[in-house]
Amino acid sequence: MTEVKIKRLDTADADFASQLDRLLAWNESEDADIHQRVIEIIGRIRREGDAALVELTSRFDNFVVDDAGALELPRDALEAAWQALPPEQAEALREAAERIRAYAERQKLESWDYREADGTLLGQQITPLDRVGLYVPGGKAAYPSSVLMNAVPAKVAGVPELVMVVPAPRGELNALVLAAAYISGVDRVFRIGGAQAVAALAYGTETVPRVDKIVGPGNIYVATAKKLVFGQVGIDMVAGPSEILVISDGRTDPDWIAMDLFSQAEHDEDAQSILISPDAAHLDSVQASIERLLPGMERAEVIRVSLERRGGMILVEDLEQAAAVANRIAPEHLELSVENPEILVRSIRNAGAIFMGRYTAEALGDYCAGPNHVLPTSGTARFSSPLGVYDFQKRSSLIYCSADGADQLGRTASLLAWGEGLGAHARSAEYRIRHR
């Protein structure tokens, strides 16, 4: 039983705000060196296409192929992986996919329009994206759940072609990842990764088709590449380390809370787990649970480093103050481990996903509850939303003026256009005015 040094903060401290800022500070490695290398990789893929893709995949993934066509996984490999799964795992994957699909169906945007008195029609037409690229991390962090969470909403949106990329170190792929791709309806899979995969999807090569949007998490090279190709294609979000914030009223089993904090911390050493409570004794109990449970964990060392580097426990006056701190943090995952979460949730403005009540472990949301586990990180829940069906749909405004409508609107538009010094705008509107 060794001590785990987790920072303690107290909102009553005069410099709490700056302590919190330091706790949250995340140096989003704007590493000029990585930036430059990614620019070069993107440039090579644009200029040399397949040849560069083959060479870079050989260099970074130790996956050597004779020609780019061999980077694509044969179509029957997905079904074969699915068929080979132990029935229990297949059933779990299928249940997760079905729940994700059921929730996604509720998010689907529908076209609408309305007519004004003079016959003018206004509306919004919704269409799916034509082609989407899914980035799935490979190697040590092979997450089939990530495939489900990205692919299922895209298919619910009606995207006709889903192109998955996943790095295959030395050619190896995770069978669960392939099985997940199969049941979620992925159309094509390329065994490529890193900045080169992002560039290939954004610009296309002879073999990899150009997509309209790239979604899915990745390492710093992937994140940097996504940021750089944004504009050429859409991207979902720039994902940072995973975070959990637990608000506990002090009456949840401290072991449960400790394990919920571990479940975030085990992702990687930069993951952030924070507990807030108005009950100081409860913070101590959770600390004790952490120290007792840690040695039994498979990933004990990663958890320890994460908790000591970025973890925190914050003592607050009451639950309303806890909500205010949560809104300041804007966490990716927020657990409201309290008696009446349906009341506290009304005070929450900034959070990716909110896990309400003592029974709702964040891990349920990671896999199978239904809502997406691709969530805004690093405080971006201030302005962005979970990945959803809406990310694979787009809107076109519809304007269909009647002759009467064009006459009336034309007068207003003409006046405003002359006010902005735009004569062609004004005249183009005036042509549609009835000349009485």
Add this chain to the structure above:
Amino acid sequence: MTEVKIKRLDTADADFASQLDRLLAWNESEDADIHQRVIEIIGRIRREGDAALVELTSRFDNFVVDDAGALELPRDALEAAWQALPPEQAEALREAAERIRAYAERQKLESWDYREADGTLLGQQITPLDRVGLYVPGGKAAYPSSVLMNAVPAKVAGVPELVMVVPAPRGELNALVLAAAYISGVDRVFRIGGAQAVAALAYGTETVPRVDKIVGPGNIYVATAKKLVFGQVGIDMVAGPSEILVISDGRTDPDWIAMDLFSQAEHDEDAQSILISPDAAHLDSVQASIERLLPGMERAEVIRVSLERRGGMILVEDLEQAAAVANRIAPEHLELSVENPEILVRSIRNAGAIFMGRYTAEALGDYCAGPNHVLPTSGTARFSSPLGVYDFQKRSSLIYCSADGADQLGRTASLLAWGEGLGAHARSAEYRIRHR
């Protein structure tokens, strides 16, 4: 009557696809020099705050103030500008604002939830962003309509604090811009612009508050800065030159079409106006109208350069082929100047706004039809949408498991978590399983 050299394309040509690619090619000035200067400006604002903001505003806008507080426009200046407007202009602005508001109200996202048989609740909570920054271009291109289009949807979404920035060359501002800010409910206005204004909004200074999202168009410095601060704050989109694509069945008055093309071309020399028709004689008629009407235009030289540099006329087989070309182009503005636009519109997948029928001049949409004029450019309508109320709202997923639900979901999550090698995830789910 001078000749205007507009490129002609024909889908029947063997190399039509590459001709079209060349016509659309837009070198999104990834000018390394500008990129570096913008990085430096952002760095200075982050390090030096107000002091840098005052110095850069003096240098770039010739607007000299003693201290940063003086960069903020006094609150009563907005109302004063509104009161001083000629009644006719005030009425036009008010009508435009009301129509934009009425359309925006229809876009508002609402929270929802549903309960499953075992009592588990799933849902989505919608909240407005806390604070939004609006970039409004100043100087020669002072567009009050831009203020309405950005501010009104934000206010409809319920954003409590809207902070507008507008460069004020030598301290001068456009009275219409201020009046538009007044009626659309802008809360604060700072007379700053360029990359320094974007950086100030993204990171905050002693005087300028940090926002959660920055919207609004700007020049290459503004666009580059927005791209660089994306992640720290949300941004709307990276706007390129304005574009119009007109599909005509050949029976719309050629003068009308010519003026619609002019209305895009007069924005700037990089704007793009393209006409598609299955009727070769009609293309000739529009060409003749262009040559006859051009000399009478206020901005004739800008229009000429734009049309000759980036304009085009495309002959197609039929209207369905026209729709296919439109989907390839994914234009910001698309006019369907045809007899039955309600049929053709069903073939359109990629377009920011669709103007249906001969009476619906694109200029009506720029000012007062209701739908937003902030639209995806440079082909980004393939994956993005018009600015709307939804850009000022965000979603939080809600998961509230009953004890029964946690038991069932816990079993599935545990299985999948062990499959991913994440023991803390698995145990955190297992704690909520009933141990029978």
